[in-house]
Amino acid sequence: GFAKVDHNRAERNGFPEVIFSMGKTPEQVASIMNTIYKHSPIVLATRATQEHYKAVQELNPEAMYHAIAGCITLGSPSTALRPYKVSIVAAGTSDIPVAEEAVVTLDAIGITTERVYDVGVAGIHRLFAHIESLRQAQVVIVIAGMEGALPSVVGGLVSCPVIAVPTSVGYGAHFQGLAPLLTMLNSCASGITVVNIDNGFGAAIAAGNICKAIHNFTD
Amino acid sequence: GFAKVDHNRAERNGFPEVIFSMGKTPEQVASIMNTIYKHSPIVLATRATQEHYKAVQELNPEAMYHAIAGCITLGSPSTALRPYKVSIVAAGTSDIPVAEEAVVTLDAIGITTERVYDVGVAGIHRLFAHIESLRQAQVVIVIAGMEGALPSVVGGLVSCPVIAVPTSVGYGAHFQGLAPLLTMLNSCASGITVVNIDNGFGAAIAAGNICKAIHNFTD
Amino acid sequence: GFAKVDHNRAERNGFPEVIFSMGKTPEQVASIMNTIYKHSPIVLATRATQEHYKAVQELNPEAMYHAIAGCITLGSPSTALRPYKVSIVAAGTSDIPVAEEAVVTLDAIGITTERVYDVGVAGIHRLFAHIESLRQAQVVIVIAGMEGALPSVVGGLVSCPVIAVPTSVGYGAHFQGLAPLLTMLNSCASGITVVNIDNGFGAAIAAGNICKAIHNFTD
Amino acid sequence: GFAKVDHNRAERNGFPEVIFSMGKTPEQVASIMNTIYKHSPIVLATRATQEHYKAVQELNPEAMYHAIAGCITLGSPSTALRPYKVSIVAAGTSDIPVAEEAVVTLDAIGITTERVYDVGVAGIHRLFAHIESLRQAQVVIVIAGMEGALPSVVGGLVSCPVIAVPTSVGYGAHFQGLAPLLTMLNSCASGITVVNIDNGFGAAIAAGNICKAIHNFTD
Amino acid sequence: GFAKVDHNRAERNGFPEVIFSMGKTPEQVASIMNTIYKHSPIVLATRATQEHYKAVQELNPEAMYHAIAGCITLGSPSTALRPYKVSIVAAGTSDIPVAEEAVVTLDAIGITTERVYDVGVAGIHRLFAHIESLRQAQVVIVIAGMEGALPSVVGGLVSCPVIAVPTSVGYGAHFQGLAPLLTMLNSCASGITVVNIDNGFGAAIAAGNICKAIHNFTD
Amino acid sequence: GFAKVDHNRAERNGFPEVIFSMGKTPEQVASIMNTIYKHSPIVLATRATQEHYKAVQELNPEAMYHAIAGCITLGSPSTALRPYKVSIVAAGTSDIPVAEEAVVTLDAIGITTERVYDVGVAGIHRLFAHIESLRQAQVVIVIAGMEGALPSVVGGLVSCPVIAVPTSVGYGAHFQGLAPLLTMLNSCASGITVVNIDNGFGAAIAAGNICKAIHNFTD
Amino acid sequence: GFAKVDHNRAERNGFPEVIFSMGKTPEQVASIMNTIYKHSPIVLATRATQEHYKAVQELNPEAMYHAIAGCITLGSPSTALRPYKVSIVAAGTSDIPVAEEAVVTLDAIGITTERVYDVGVAGIHRLFAHIESLRQAQVVIVIAGMEGALPSVVGGLVSCPVIAVPTSVGYGAHFQGLAPLLTMLNSCASGITVVNIDNGFGAAIAAGNICKAIHNFTD
Amino acid sequence: GFAKVDHNRAERNGFPEVIFSMGKTPEQVASIMNTIYKHSPIVLATRATQEHYKAVQELNPEAMYHAIAGCITLGSPSTALRPYKVSIVAAGTSDIPVAEEAVVTLDAIGITTERVYDVGVAGIHRLFAHIESLRQAQVVIVIAGMEGALPSVVGGLVSCPVIAVPTSVGYGAHFQGLAPLLTMLNSCASGITVVNIDNGFGAAIAAGNICKAIHNFTD
Ligand SMILES: Nc1ncnc2c1ncn2[C@@H]1O[C@H](COP(=O)(O)O)[C@@H](O)[C@H]1O
Ligand SMILES: Nc1ncnc2c1ncn2[C@@H]1O[C@H](COP(=O)(O)O)[C@@H](O)[C@H]1O
Ligand SMILES: Nc1ncnc2c1ncn2[C@@H]1O[C@H](COP(=O)(O)O)[C@@H](O)[C@H]1O
Ligand SMILES: Nc1ncnc2c1ncn2[C@@H]1O[C@H](COP(=O)(O)O)[C@@H](O)[C@H]1O
Ligand SMILES: [Mg+2]
Ligand SMILES: [Mg+2]
Ligand SMILES: [Mg+2]
Ligand SMILES: [Mg+2]
Ligand SMILES: [Mg+2]
Ligand SMILES: [Mg+2]
Ligand SMILES: [Mg+2]
Ligand SMILES: [Mg+2]
Numbered sequence A, B, C, D, E, F, G, H: 001g002f003a004k005v006d007h008n009r010a011e012r013n014g015f016p017e018v019i020f021s022m023g024k025t026p027e028q029v030a031s032i033m034n035t036i037y038k039h040s041p042i043v044l045a046t047r048a049t050q051e052h053y054k055a056v057q058e059l060n061p062e063a064m065y066h067a068i069a070g071c072i073t074l075g076s077p078s079t080a081l082r083p084y085k086v087s088i089v090a091a092g093t094s095d096i097p098v099a100e101e102a103v104v105t106l107d108a109i110g111i112t113t114e115r116v117y118d119v120g121v122a123g124i125h126r127l128f129a130h131i132e133s134l135r136q137a138q139v140v141i142v143i144a145g146m147e148g149a150l151p152s153v154v155g156g157l158v159s160c161p162v163i164a165v166p167t168s169v170g171y172g173a174h175f176q177g178l179a180p181l182l183t184m185l186n187s188c189a190s191g192i193t194v195v196n197i198d199n200g201f202g203a204a205i206a207a208g209n210i211c212k213a214i215h216n217f218t219d
Helices: A009-013 A026-037 A050-059 A093-109 A150-155 A175-185 A200-218 B009-013 B026-037 B050-059 B093-109 B150-155 B175-185 B200-218 C009-013 C026-037 C050-059 C093-109 C150-155 C175-185 C200-218 D009-013 D026-037 D050-059 D093-109 D150-155 D175-185 D200-218 E009-013 E026-037 E050-059 E093-109 E150-155 E175-185 E200-218 F009-013 F026-037 F050-059 F093-109 F150-155 F175-185 F200-218 G009-013 G026-037 G050-059 G093-109 G150-155 G175-185 G200-218 H009-013 H026-037 H050-059 H093-109 H150-155 H175-185 H200-218
Strands: A042-046 A064-066 A071-075 A085-090 A112-117 A139-144 A162-166 B042-046 B064-066 B071-075 B085-090 B112-117 B139-144 B162-166 C042-046 C064-066 C071-075 C085-090 C112-117 C139-144 C162-166 D042-046 D064-066 D071-075 D085-090 D112-117 D139-144 D162-166 E042-046 E064-066 E071-075 E085-090 E112-117 E139-144 E162-166 E192-194 F042-046 F064-066 F071-075 F085-090 F112-117 F139-144 F162-166 F192-194 G042-046 G064-066 G071-075 G085-090 G112-117 G139-144 G162-166 G192-194 H042-046 H064-066 H071-075 H085-090 H112-117 H139-144 H162-166
Touching: A026 A042, A026 A050, A026 A071, A042 A093, A050 A064, A050 A071, A071 A093, A085 A093, A085 A200, A093 A112, A093 A139, A093 A200, A139 A150, A139 A200, A150 A162, A150 A175, A162 A175, A162 A200, A175 B175, A200 H200, B026 B042, B026 B050, B026 B071, B042 B093, B050 B064, B050 B071, B071 B093, B085 B093, B085 B200, B093 B112, B093 B139, B093 B200, B139 B150, B139 B200, B150 B162, B150 B175, B162 B175, B162 B200, B200 C200, C026 C042, C026 C050, C026 C071, C042 C093, C050 C064, C050 C071, C071 C093, C085 C093, C085 C200, C093 C112, C093 C139, C093 C200, C139 C150, C139 C200, C150 C162, C150 C175, C162 C175, C162 C200, C175 D175, D026 D042, D026 D050, D026 D071, D042 D093, D050 D064, D050 D071, D071 D093, D085 D093, D085 D200, D093 D112, D093 D139, D093 D200, D139 D150, D139 D200, D150 D162, D150 D175, D162 D175, D162 D200, D200 E192, D200 E200, E026 E042, E026 E050, E026 E071, E042 E093, E050 E064, E050 E071, E071 E093, E085 E093, E085 E200, E093 E112, E093 E139, E093 E200, E139 E150, E139 E200, E150 E162, E150 E175, E150 E192, E162 E175, E162 E200, E175 E192, E175 F175, F026 F042, F026 F050, F026 F071, F042 F093, F050 F064, F050 F071, F071 F093, F085 F093, F085 F200, F093 F112, F093 F139, F093 F200, F139 F150, F139 F200, F150 F162, F150 F175, F150 F192, F162 F175, F162 F200, F175 F192, F192 G192, F192 G200, F200 G192, F200 G200, G026 G042, G026 G050, G026 G071, G042 G093, G050 G064, G050 G071, G071 G093, G085 G093, G085 G200, G093 G112, G093 G139, G093 G200, G139 G150, G139 G200, G150 G162, G150 G175, G150 G192, G162 G175, G162 G200, G175 G192, G175 H175, H026 H042, H026 H050, H026 H071, H042 H093, H050 H064, H050 H071, H071 H093, H085 H093, H085 H200, H093 H112, H093 H139, H093 H200, H139 H150, H139 H200, H150 H162, H150 H175, H162 H175, H162 H200
Parallel strands: A085 A112, A085 A139, A139 A162, B085 B112, B085 B139, B139 B162, C085 C112, C085 C139, C139 C162, D085 D112, D085 D139, D139 D162, E085 E112, E085 E139, E139 E162, E162 E192, F085 F112, F085 F139, F139 F162, F162 F192, G085 G112, G085 G139, G139 G162, G162 G192, H085 H112, H085 H139, H139 H162
Antiparallel strands: A042 A071, A064 A071, B042 B071, B064 B071, C042 C071, C064 C071, D042 D071, D064 D071, E042 E071, E064 E071, F042 F071, F064 F071, G042 G071, G064 G071, H042 H071, H064 H071
16 A cells, blocks of 8 residues: 555564654554554553544554553564663653653563653752662663753663653743753763654663663573 | 044943953954043953953053953952852863863952863762862852763862853864753753853853852942 | 553742643543642643633633633732732734734743733834833843844843844745744843744743742842 | 956936945956046945955056045035935944945935934933934935834834834844844834845835935926 | 824825734724724735634725735825835736735835736746837836746846845646745845745835835925 | 775765775775765765865875865766756855865766856846857756755756755854755745755756666666 | 736746645636636646635636645646656655645646655665656656655656655744755755755756756757 | 862863863973873873974973874874774765875774774775775764765665764865865764864764773673
8 A cells, every 4th residue: 555564674673663653543553553463462552542542442442541541552572672671761750751751662672661650850869869779771762851850860860772762841041851851862861862852752762672672691 | 643542331230341252353352441540540451362351551550460361351350259159160181272261251340250171970989079169159150061961060069159161172063062062952951041051151140140149239 | 541641740930731722632631730739829721722722611611711822821820929910012913823822821830910011113112101110011022023133122122131033924935933933042132042933832831930939039 | 357347337227337346356346447437427336455455556546445434435416406305324443344335335326314323222212312414314214223113113203204224233033133123024114115134225225216216207 | 002003104105004914803803903094094804814804894895905006094094105006016916916016005105116926937928019118117016926037137128226025826847936036135146135935015115115116305 | 894895886876985085084984985986986085175185195096186076086987978957046146165065976987067157046137148158068956055946947948957066155043054944845946856055966866867767777 | 907918927937826725715716727827828826725626616616626726727748748757756755745736736747657656765675666657757756745855865766857845744843844945955965956845846847847848858 | 370270080081181282381281281191091182283292292202293183192002992893984085185194083082993094985885895894883984075975885885883973175165174064963874973174083983982882881
């Protein structure tokens, strides 16, 4: 039909093609998920609305909708990557939808997740209570809107890979996420890498790739 | 001559007109300083080079050059504001020239200063060692380049007025100070106010105005 | 629950955590206000709609809604800071919602306020009529959209701390408040500090911190 | 040769082609001025250096160099437009080169000029001393760097046409003149028109066109 | 009430305060128009909707609504300025609302107008048919969206003052009018002045000020 | 060595790899040109200085330097494409270096060129004198700095492909070529395509590809 | 009426004026299409909604609506250009509306089209399957949102003219198409030309002009 | 002295503080390197000039200067991380200095590196020759200026973590690296993370952290 599904992507990239639902009709999303589901034990659609979900559910009643994350999943992943943990740290309660997109994506990959939410730098002691737990993760994803300072603070406290996600939460000179994006790219805590504004999904895939790199090496 | 010196500014604004030397010839700076010095016990020129200083010194041998700050001063302030302390916190060693511009300006106003330098968020414990001292200041000026996260952290730890100064120290997506400027304007530590990039002078004047407000009220 | 309320913020920063309602459900705002109200005589929520207010009122019938400011308050502050006055100057009638956010926040802190509205620079004589009164304030907050020139004029006329708030009122090359933000950051009236676009709340907290600095010193 | 001089421009636009010297060799500027001088009693080159001047002077010893304005003139204009006055108001002493480019251009057109310099809004009383004189001008050109607030104040005080010129004088969030450009485009003093950053020449031509419109109508 | 109407503005600026209706309630607009109408034979409100009009009409049934221009007028101007003509040139049919805002404003000032619409540079011969008529105007206002090239072409053909108005008509790299704004500020046809994006009103006031300058001089 | 020359590019893209000399040492440029010259009858280096040329000439004394264009050529092209003509139209004399980069590149491809320089829109009649000749070209390249309006005018007058090149010639709100780039992307003369600022080389390659498309089809 | 239809545009530019429907009423679009249809065998309206279509259909029942492309056509083109093929390559399924605008425009010109959709660089092998077919086209139009890398890859593989169209498909640091626009302007595959964001129409007209250049030369 | 060296950073972050030499005097760099060298077997300074090197060498004759990378090293790392390989892929020869900064940093950490240079997308077959080798790396760093498309292509071909580094190599609408930065942030090859423009150092630290995560887990 209209879309050329990239079926050997799982082989090449380690995860099947994920559907970005924004700008697609419910029928398109349902049909693509279905096609991929024939070749893969797990399928994920992001940026999906209730309408997208309804169309998917009609074709596959076992599909699940993750409302806060705006994600649909079909099937479940293998358990091979369960020993690896990714911590998802979010600065404010408004950043939670982006954090949940990361959590659902990591769940779909089969990696263990830990949520550490509402620990922004205005009350930095809230973060300190979780440092030991963060130090046991293989990767830490740090999500922040407003001025986006949290990844710099986390990056100064842990030695594992830190992936920063700026969010569009803010107003005025925030410019829909430009402010925390620049903050994170200029972090003085070296070694922090950054993904696009609100891209919880991309951060999770990157974290997943790191866990797979550990897994493949150990094999 | 060419310039209309605003002689009653000290009366209106509490401090005589300060000369912004950039784009002025050494002779112009020397002549304006001289004119103001006739009406005021203290004169300050910012953004001044060695060449500006030489011309000033020729007319007024007692003039002093503050090389790191790029400032020239003539005379000395009254001691009325000595009981008030402004702490100047700088994130990195490259931010020191901006910090020194603030220090020299506060000295010219006659306010006590405290320097707390090289305490950026990548090693946040270095800041914690100074918290008690910061809590005894009337105002804290926080100066940072790179991602500019330091004012948010300081702002979460003290209750006095915090003035943030972004600096042009950085590269790439720093855009000559735009990154820390946006960071500071979007700070989740509420109550932080911001001045222009590299404007140590402006932060000091603002801090001075706060000290004078305390002084005037107490009077 | 979902949010980690920062209960000792009042101790550290001098005012309890304020709820930013945008992006939160009415139930979330009501529940957080309730929790904080158990530890504090006064609670404030900003950027709140009628819907937020209804949910809060259900739990706490004495809650008040400040419609123009978009704020909800619960309780009342101590009277310790009543001797201090902050003047809120607004350039145009469209800037009034931002000005009122500042007024309600200062009311919640317990500081005396004075409103001077619709005195933009296109008819500058309207401002001059209020100069004497402004000179009796401890802090002046100046709020302006369009080209944002008013703080520079006010800053040239008073010697107390001046906090400038750019607003998103304008169109075309205004870029939702970028124009007056840049104006204020570049003000030739030195000592002006700036907060984020439309951030009446932040300006009030900063003004409050200055009043507390006076209060603490005098103590 | 290399350039197609537009000889009937004086007829079409009321003033012969003016040479923009930046990026042209001294020889090119000298040769083009010479060619135009054969058809016109007055020739003007802007953005010219001492080197450009030397080459012009070799061909035409009577050429004059206006060093602060960076302009070269050859010949003199008719006296027909002497009854008209344009006032050139500049905010700071660093804005004077742009102001002088406007003055020299108006001199070349043959219009009377009045200089009102160093009257920025930080000491607005300095401007007030000149209001009566400004009200007798046919056009007022207002030149300002920093935050560029001066045209709004002038525009609120006079009823004749006001042309605003932003300058690149400033630093940090000034962005080489973007800040005052946006200020002027968003002026709440309606009827102000704006030219490019540092474009004193363009403002003078526009002012000249207004004087000619008066002259032509009266004829 | 809430607004400080600037009643002697007509005296100072030659036209009474004009109401910018965006962001004001219908009642506010109606009440302000009413107040001004007591002191002036003509009142104008711009950016007004049908709702604004209804509220105004209720208080003053003779009020008129100019739907394409989005303007309301009350009363009529003196005929003193009828001998002066301003031509309004618009590039595309989508630019007509901005052009009409200029026409209605000039009508309110009492100046004769000429409309020359849909003559964009993609078919430049359409403009050439009107050149003679344009050359008889005292001022030409040129309005263009898309790339905004029309003022440069007009400016090369007439010698009277040309005021350029960029519009937000376009898409993609147009950035809501930024593209034609920059085009007009950089016009190689010298002497063009520019107002804010979509600001037909401002261009008309500026053109009106030029006509008054002619009128006053001739007097 | 350090560079992987793409030897079959001529086969794939119809022209051998062109060396971008900026940021390369003279020795690197000389060595890469030499290597390519072994496989191709013609080699081109752009953005080359006199120093680059000297190093190339030492290895290949027959190399030629095109000073205004900043290009070095080695060898000569086949004559197969001589029947095709590309006209290069430049708005101002300062745009000539970019125009010459296009001319030298087209010469290297073996296509006939026609130069039409200094015909900017401020005196549009200068362009009209060349229309018949432009209509005989297979492609027209239009190069303009300042406001970049020329391609829109040319595009409205010819029916062949028009390629627009914005240049960095301008100042202030020109932003080093951003102004004419946006102008050209928004041209209302449909069918104009655009290349990067100052990229005369890219426009010539694109024009060359069009001529080859004609040549290949006719074959 | 309100619009000055440019009837000899077909003669000058090779295709009649195309109606840009955005911002026009259904009646305006219907009436302009009707007027042009009297002089031309084919008429095209772009950016048209179902409402526009209904009004057109009422006047001309044979009108056709191309829903995905948002275009209306009336009549059919001559067959003279059928031998020429333009390939339209689109990176993602969300870019298809822009691609279809190009296809419908080329159909209206009478040129053969080939669609190659959903072949973005994340699975570049999907493109490779079509290379032979692309190499037989006279022009390739490449349409991409997200990072916009596809034109660089296509440009490295074919030697015919390549026209790149950035789309607004993306989020966050995509800035509504700015990201792929910059990508395409900076392409290292030389000879790529670019049109405005989402401007499938413009790319098609440019491709059509190239085909006509082939056709005219061969004649 | 002036700097507060963060001695337990190696413990917290896994690598000692690295000196950013830009804006520091040679003496400052030499003294800080010396201080750190007392606590660590390896010290690294980036963005260092020959002058910085001379001062370091005077204190520590065994110091090494890596000229292309602009780095100084003192000492050598442990061999624990030698089994891990990071591939550094660079698009053009002008991107090599950034690539070498990454290589020297990884050498200092003690990780094996592989260089794959000059394989930009304009000749994508050059990359394909290295795919097997890239697939054996634990991490791939991809460095590109111009349009920055290379990481998207690499990301579509490998499954290990990919870190993208935009460079400032380009001109015009490149905006000193903004173009490839946006490209990389919007990559449709999911899982790519990005660091600041020209930040080879940061990419290397991030890659090192991934290798350490593998190493620690396997332990
Ligand atoms: N470093 C500085 N940054 C910003 N403004 C300054 C600085 N130094 C002096 N000023 C202000 O610049 C103005 C001087 O402008 P001018 O008339 O050009 O000398 C004075 O009003 C000072 O308050
Ligand atoms: N109007 C406002 N503008 C900016 N910050 C605010 C505003 N109202 C509340 N805040 C701050 O926002 C933070 C609440 O963030 P959250 O955890 O998302 O509820 C608190 O630290 C408040 O100080
Ligand atoms: N003036 C120029 N502008 C843009 N690209 C160019 C220019 N000259 C050469 N190029 C391209 O730049 C690439 C050379 O990159 P490099 O590997 O750094 O030498 C080649 O693919 C050329 O096609
Ligand atoms: N989708 C489109 N994008 C850009 N320009 C268009 C589009 N459709 C039509 N046009 C052009 O827009 C112009 C119509 O402008 P107007 O006078 O406002 O109807 C014509 O010159 C068309 O060539
Ligand atoms: Mg919170
Ligand atoms: Mg340090
Ligand atoms: Mg008002
Ligand atoms: Mg001054
Ligand atoms: Mg039209
Ligand atoms: Mg010329
Ligand atoms: Mg797809
Ligand atoms: Mg190469």
